[in-house]
Amino acid sequence: MTGAWLGLYRGGIAWESDLQFNAHPLCMVIGLIFLQGNALLVYRVFRNEAKRTTKVLHGLLHIFALVIALVGLVAVFDYHRKKGYADLYSLHSWCGILVFVLYFVQWLVGFSFFLFPGASFSLRSRYRPQHIFFGATIFLLSVGTALLGLKEALLFNLGGKYSAFEPEGVLANVLGLLLACFGGAVLYILTRADWKRPSQAEEQALSMDLKTLTEGDSPGSQ
Amino acid sequence: MTGAWLGLYRGGIAWESDLQFNAHPLCMVIGLIFLQGNALLVYRVFRNEAKRTTKVLHGLLHIFALVIALVGLVAVFDYHRKKGYADLYSLHSWCGILVFVLYFVQWLVGFSFFLFPGASFSLRSRYRPQHIFFGATIFLLSVGTALLGLKEALLFNLGGKYSAFEPEGVLANVLGLLLACFGGAVLYILTRADWKRPSQAEEQALSMDLKTLTEGDSPGSQ
Numbered sequence: 313m314t315g316a317w318l319g320l321y322r323g324g325i326a327w328e329s330d331l332q333f334n335a336h337p338l339c340m341v342i343g344l345i346f347l348q349g350n351a352l353l354v355y356r357v358f359r360n361e362a363k364r365t366t367k368v369l370h371g372l373l374h375i376f377a378l379v380i381a382l383v384g385l386v387a388v389f390d391y392h393r394k395k396g397y398a399d400l401y402s403l404h405s406w407c408g409i410l411v412f413v414l415y416f417v418q419w420l421v422g423f424s425f426f427l428f429p430g431a432s433f434s435l436r437s438r439y440r441p442q443h444i445f446f447g448a449t450i451f452l453l454s455v456g457t458a459l460l461g462l463k464e465a466l467l468f469n470l471g472g473k474y475s476a477f478e479p480e481g482v483l484a485n486v487l488g489l490l491l492a493c494f495g496g497a498v499l500y501i502l503t504r505a506d507w508k509r510p511s512q513a514e515e516q517a518l519s520m521d522l523k524t525l526t527e528g529d530s531p532g533s534q
Numbered sequence: 535m536t537g538a539w540l541g542l543y544r545g546g547i548a549w550e551s552d553l554q555f556n557a558h559p560l561c562m563v564i565g566l567i568f569l570q571g572n573a574l575l576v577y578r579v580f581r582n583e584a585k586r587t588t589k590v591l592h593g594l595l596h597i598f599a600l601v602i603a604l605v606g607l608v609a610v611f612d613y614h615r616k617k618g619y620a621d622l623y624s625l626h627s628w629c630g631i632l633v634f635v636l637y638f639v640q641w642l643v644g645f646s647f648f649l650f651p652g653a654s655f656s657l658r659s660r661y662r663p664q665h666i667f668f669g670a671t672i673f674l675l676s677v678g679t680a681l682l683g684l685k686e687a688l689l690f691n692l693g694g695k696y697s698a699f700e701p702e703g704v705l706a707n708v709l710g711l712l713l714a715c716f717g718g719a720v721l722y723i724l725t726r727a728d729w730k731r732p733s734q735a736e737e738q739a740l741s742m743d744l745k746t747l748t749e750g751d752s753p754g755s756q
Contacts, residue, residue: 398697403685403710410711445725449718456678456714463625463682467689475620488625489632492678496671503667 313487314341321480322469333391337461339384344411344454345491347377349498352451356501359509366509371427374419385412404460411457414450418443448502455495459488535709536563543702544691555613559683561606566633566676567713569599571720574673578723581731588731593649596641607634626682633679636672640665670724677717681710 318325318334325334351373358366392399400409425431425439466474466484474481501507540547540556547556573595580588614621622631647653647661688696688706696703723729 398699401697401699401703403681403688403707406707406711407681407714441727445722449721452674452721453714453718456681459625459629459678460681460685463685464689466625467686475623477620477623481623485625485628489628492629492675496675499671499674500667505663 313483313490314338317480317483317487321483327387330391332387332394335387336384336391337458337465339380339387340408340454340461341458341491343377343380343384344415345451345458345494347373347380348415348451348454349494351377352447352498353501355509356504356507359507367426371423374422378415378419381412381415402460402464404457404464407453407457407460411450411453414446414453418446418450422447444502448499451498452495455491458491462488462491535705535712536560539702539705539709543705549609552613554609554616557609558606558613559680559687561602561609562630562676562683563680563713565599565602565606566637567673567680567716569595569602570637570673570676571716573599574669574720575723577731578726578729581729589648593645596644600637600641603634603637624682624686626679626686629675629679629682633672633675636668636675640668640672644669666724670721673720674717677713680713684710684713 314337318338322334323331325331325338327335351370354366354370354373358369389399391397400406421439422443425436425443431439462484466481470478470481536559540560544556545553547553547560549557573592576588576592576595580591611621613619622628643661644665647658647665653661684706688703692700692703
């Protein structure tokens with residue numbers, strides 16, 4: 313829908329022209345909303361798959377999200393530079409930089425705790441709730457920042473026509489509501505207790521049962 | 535800080551003049567952000583107080599929030615009517631109406647489940663997680679809507695001066711970041727497992743122990 317908005321009302325996307333700006337909203341929505349949102353849900357959707365596979369998928373989705381968001385950031389700064397526009401004056405840009413820095417730090421800390429083999433089990437379980445909280449918060453702040461940017465784009469381009477219910481304004485408002493609903497849906501899936509991955513202890517017991525079953529012993533002998 | 539912004543840069547607040555508009559941001563921030571946010575935290579801050587008292591405080595804060603938000607809504611619609619401005623065309627207004635309707639419905643459903651004496655214990659415990667999820671979501675959507683409104687007010691009034699780092703723009707950006715941080719802080723306090731109210735079973739056991747202690751029996755005899 314972001315693509316449709318940019319294609320129908322903003323002339324589409326290109327790198328070497330005024331259309332470079334349009335790469336910004338598209339990349340940010342794909343990276344920091346769609347991919348980041350899905351990365352958050354990996355542990356819920358694949359809660360019965362192997363931990364290692366799920367972890368790698370979670371990390372990969374976040375790498376893609378980070379790279380695509382970086383392209384989106386370069387697009388807007390490069391566009392501003394070519395046009396001679398001021399940078400980082402608006403609430404949207406302040407929130408955006410905050411999101412990007414937090415996202416990058418979360419990525420680094422998450423990597424060193426969960427993918428790097430050095431961290432102990434107890435350190436990981438102490439950090440896990442913080443990682444989940446900050447992950448959800450950064451994602452929600454990304455959605456909020458997108459809405460601010462959308463609003464900015466509408467007020468800059470439509471001006472007074474916005475209040476006359478121009479088709480572009482209505483489409484973009486619906487897009488904004490859908491982004492907010494996506495944020496709400498991800499938060500809902502993330503917080504349901506019975507959609508959570510079984511805890512480590514349960515998982516261990518389960519894999520033991522499985523082991524005894526496949527090895528032909530009775531579960532009681534363990 | 536909202537008051538300082540309106541007082542310093544927008545001429546203050548009054549009902550019978552162009553300053554009527556300014557009642558809108560102030561009432562919405564006091565009602566749907568400050569009071570609503572604090573209402574959400576009542577069960578965490580007073581987790582060791584009697585359930586009934588906490589419940590009444592939670593309900594009261596939400597009544598104040600609803601009434602103050604209603605005044606804020608009347609202010610903006612009345613101002614638009616007097617000025618002949620269009621209503622409900624922007625993403626801010628769409629999100630705002632969504633927030634207000636959801637908040638009102640949540641209030642009614644919450645009241646009938648938790649304050650009305652008819653609802654059974656099992657019905658209440660099934661509804662509780664939904665109430666908490668929707669409460670947090672409505673609150674976060676309120677914060678997002680406030681940021682959209684702030685941005686709108688800045689772009690309408692400051693226009694091109696916004697990009698020249700006008701003091702009003704910087705103050706309002708900081709206000710926006712603080713509102714977002716408040717939202718994040720409430721979410722953090724709300725989601726910490728060890729700040730939650732002890733579960734019903736623990737509470738019952740506790741009150742039994744207390745009863746036996748005050749009545750002079752040994753806890754073991756219960």
